[in-house]
Amino acid sequence: MTDARTLDRAFQFIMRRFADTGRGPHYTELAKAFGLPVEEGRQRLHDVVKAFSPSWLHPETDYLVSFPPFHSLPTQYRVTVDGQQKWFAQCGFEATAMTWLFPGKTVRVDAPCLDCGEPLAFEMRDGQFLRVEPATMVGHLNHPRIAGKDRLAFL
Amino acid sequence: MNLFRSEEHVSRWALLNPAAAVEGLIPLADLAAWFGMESRRHLLDDDYLSRWYPERDRERRAAMEHLGKTTPFWLGS
Numbered sequence: 001m002t003d004a005r006t007l008d009r010a011f012q013f014i015m016r017r018f019a020d021t022g023r024g025p026h027y028t029e030l031a032k033a034f035g036l037p038v039e040e041g042r043q044r045l046h047d048v049v050k051a052f053s054p055s056w057l058h059p060e061t062d063y064l065v066s067f068p069p070f071h072s073l074p075t076q077y078r079v080t081v082d083g084q085q086k087w088f089a090q091c092g093f094e095a096t097a098m099t100w101l102f103p104g105k106t107v108r109v110d111a112p113c114l115d116c117g118e119p120l121a122f123e124m125r126d127g128q129f130l131r132v133e134p135a136t137m138v139g140h141l142n143h144p145r146i147a148g149k150d151r152l153a154f155l
Numbered sequence: 156m157n158l159f160r161s162e163e164h165v166s167r168w169a170l171l172n173p174a175a176a177v178e179g180l181i182p183l184a185d186l187a188a189w190f191g192m193e194s195r196r197h198l199l200d201d202d203y204l205s206r207w208y209p210e211r212d213r214e215r216r217a218a219m220e221h222l223g224k225t226t227p228f229w230l231g232s
Contacts, residue, residue, distance in 0.1 A: 004205040011204040019199070051204060069190075077158075092158035096183070097190040100198055114157055115164035122183070127191045132183060136161035139186045141179040142172045145231040 002047045010034070010048045014067055019101045022086035024064035024072050054090075069094035069101070080108040092139055099124040106130060158183070178228050189218040 002010075013033055017025045025033075031041025042062055049055045055067045065072050068090045077089035081102050089095035095109045103126060110121045123131040159165045162180060172179070181189075192214040194207040219229050 008202050008204045012199070012201055015198060015203070048204075052208060091156035093156040093186055093190060095158070096187045097195050097198075100191070100195050111158055113160040113164050114170070115159060115168045118160060120158055120160050124187070127187070127196075129184070129187065134160055137183050138159055138162055138165065139181040139183060140157055140159055140165045140168075140175070141181065141229070142157070142170070142175050144175070144228040 002044060006044070007048055007051055010044050011052060014045075014048060014064070015070075015101075018067055018070040018072075018087070022070075022088070024067055024070070026064075027062055066090050069097040076111045076114070078110045080110065081105050085110075093141075096122075096124070099127050175228070178226065181222070181224070185222050189215070189222065192218055 010030060013030065014024055017023070017029075027042040027045040028038055029041075030036070030045055031038045034041070034044070036044065045062065045064060046057075049057055049064065049067075052067070056065055057063055058065045063072075071077075071088045071090040073088070075088045075090065077092055077095045078085050079087035079089055079095070079098050081087070082105060087098070089098055089109065092111065095111075098109065099107045101107075106123055106125045108121060108123045110119060112118065113120055119133075120137050121131070121133050122129060122137065159168065165171065165180060166176060192211075194210040194214055197203055197207040200207060216230065219225060224230075
């Protein structure tokens with residue numbers, strides 16, 4: 001059982017890696033960062049993912065896919081900061097939380113509408129909307145929330 | 156948990172779950188309020204996982220109540 005302080009440090013390493021690069025680390029990088037044997041790095045990644053829901057590994061692998069609000073695999077929610085588009089949001093809802101990872105910066109989210117494919121976009125800075133296009137944009141939850149099965153809600 | 160250009164676009168979505176057509180709608184401003192609650196503002200804190208993450212479930216429930224979304228659909232089963 002990994003202690004809370006150790007989990008905090010591993011969590012922060014992963015979150016900051018996503019914020020800096022748009023991708024999560026491989027567990028070997030986690031091991032190297034904390035001076036651990038590789039297998040302990042792998043286990044630590046699993047411990048953090050288990051402790052932080054809804055994050056997940058790609059099924060039947062040790063590859064980190066989702067670490068909200070970030071997502072390593074491309075989603076339709078492309079995030080741009082300082083003119084660089086190198087992040088993806090886990091879902092449309094989490095896209096509105098991206099602003100808290102980039103304090104003082106304008107965060108732009110672009111996505112196609114799943115109905116028509118036409119663009120939608122918003123910009124936020126420090127939690128405040130600067131721009132919403134179109135103004136009629138809405139969020140939608142397509143399946144009821146089921147405790148412990150949060151991934152269903154992303155469909 | 157998706158974004159659409161408008162409610163009309165949701166109603167036309169090919170993968171729409173009919174049971175969620177109306178109940179699943181949430182204004183963008185409400186989403187930002189929900190995902191802007193206190194714990195979300197500390198994602199880069201060194202003690203986020205132990206100090207702030209445990210607050211999220213309570214905050215989510217409070218947000219849902221504030222937004223009038225108190226059905227099992229939103230609160231979970």
